[in-house]
Amino acid sequence: MITLGWTWATSFAAKMYRKDTQLPIVTMRSLFHNVVVVASLAGLAQSSVMAQKSPAYSFIQKISLPGDGKWDYLKMDGERERLFVSHFDRVHVIDLATSKPIGDITGLHGVHGIALAKALKKGYISNGTDSTVTVFDYNTFRVLKTINVPGKKPDAILFDKYANRIFAFCNGDKVAIAIDAKTDEVVGKVEVGEAPEFAVTTDDGLVYVNLEDSNEVVAFDPKTLTVKHKFSLGTGVQPTGLAMDAATNRLFSVCRKSKTLVVLDAATGKIVQTVPIGGGVDAVVFDKERKLVMTSNGEGTVTIMHQDSPDTYSVVQTLPTKPGQKTLVHRGTTHRIYLSGADLQADGKTPVAGTFGVYVYGPAANE
Known part of the structure; x- marks a missing residue:
């Protein structure tokens, strides 16, 4: 920033000096000195603003969990301070007040995601292996229905x-299945397109979902089950995670092949900015209070970006994590992020037995 100020200062001073002005050399030096001081202060001010943006995230703790096998989505319930963690054949439930596990939902088959209908005191789990959705009691964690x-x-x-309604997005198909949350019966489906991935809802009439194979974001009406919009993200980008800033109506789609965050206007589908991120990305979250977009990259990093304006985003930190930590959730009250994973063997893929857990990262307590 100071370098930019110096360049501007020298250019400005040079323009101020012309042969026909015949300024005394002392006056010229004073003018040049004052311009440089102002430019330097401006540069320092810009640097200070950038420093204030920086969240300075770091590792806080690991919450160890039993069992081995693959992991996928996490689900945050900030109101009751609970974290739900998918893990192969079970879902762990963690009390965030104590950072201790308080229960498990077991007997699952290739678990992926978790959804909560808290007013109905129920939760839902997607099982990829046997193409089912498990319904559980939110208070007891007892399985109610498959x-x-x-x-x-x-x-x-x-x-x-x-x-x-509950929507289960079938990645091995072209559909999103609609389930009535009161009766727990399938009531229809939406033909969204190839390989649906992460999705978000506005809760006022639109659901957005990434399509991994066709490189699109699709919006549909959750009542009529009709597709309303299809927005292209480019060619060969492979979108995975999706988040939204409702206040500015911006969608954040992270793309694994292109290693980018694509920011879209949710009303028009216009791409307003594309930001480079780390490799192996799977998820993205938005901290609306701090205006931070954070992506979990399977290579072992989190890319943290600041929303300077609805259409402008700047990378403020690349946070080191661990390879394989590719999904995350965000807790609004503490601004912490939670990533699941395990140590990996030499092949970089096989988990080391007994090392699974949730890794917690966040800003310093006084920030």
């Missing part, structure tokens, strides 16, 4: 308040 879904490999799952 729903067979007419689609292959349900992956992402969410609850939409507007329609009072």
